[in-house]
Amino acid sequence: MIAVEINNISFNYNQQQIFNDLCLTINNQEKVGIIGANGAGKTTLFLSICGILKLNQGEIKLFNKTIAAGKFHPEIGLVFQNPDDQLFCPTVKDDIIFGAENLGLSSSEIEARFNQVITTVGVKHLINRIPHQLSGGEKCMVAIASVLIMQPKIILYDEPSANLDLKARRKLIQFLQSSSETILVSAHDLELILEVCDRVIVMNKGKIIADGIPEKIMSDEKLMRENNLEIPPSLSR
Structure with missing residues (x-):
């Protein structure tokens, strides 16, 4: 079952194009990591999914229901950074x-x-x-x-491990691993993505560059370097 369907969305901010014709599908109960350097469009994508931002083009559906911008959608939860x-x-x-x-x-x-x-x-x-x-x-x-x-049917976590000590971070990881909801996690903490997510998406300048199995994607030195990312230590040994 498809939980989130993003169809050809475009969004401009202060005359700067963030997305152009972006498409993405998230299945029910998937745990998906969104990674990319600062300015890649991760937080903007989350705000678009929540309906906080009004798109210039395209639509976002949650379980086949179109998300209307500017309205409260309790089916979608956002945990702030x-x-x-x-x-x-x-x-x-x-x-x-x-x-x-x-x-x-x-x-x-x-x-x-x-x-x-x-x-x-x-x-x-x-x-x-x-x-x-x-x-x-x-x-x-x-x-x-x-x-x-x-x-909520889907929860978006924006940099959830930022500023956490090791003990708190471990507790968060264990909680996310046991979560039964569909979750999207945006994080610079790539080791967290490896432990929690069964799928990872690399974004750069509002585009999806790669989409697949975390271990395979994040061990690709050329791919990671070209997108201003580093291979997680556990994959570079």
Whole structure:
């Protein structure tokens, strides 16, 4: 089953062309890594999938339903690169339930979902804490919980391991490995992509340069060098 279908999209920003006739298909429950140097178009692609950006041309479908720009789509979850951009409520619990409350769910349904996600993500001990006092790893997992409670069909992770210490990064990787949702992960952390994703896409200047098995794509020295990337250490031994 196709989860995301991107058909011939084009997008310009400040008269600069980011995408031109881009096409991409993501299957249900795939774990797909998106890699590329800064300015490759990764974050812009994520914002387009969410419907935050209005395309100049083309369409994006989620399970055969066209994504309308400028509208809220709870079926799509976005975990920001910086959790401080995502967490803003007085307590962790308030942040986690915020999205569910705005879906118009009953209090009993919200509580049931809340109890489920804090167990799944492992943040039960943090629910009464003030978000900005948490560590980077704790903030990351709380941000993920705030997305999961809306039960999205696809989750987009934008540089999820940025600024995490080794222990927090390992916890994140283990969580992503066990995730049952369709996920797209944009990351400079190529070792994370290797551990989590079953498919990787290389982007450069808004174009898809390569698409395939992570180990094969990221061990191609010429391909990686031409796209301002380096072979992950675990593949260069």
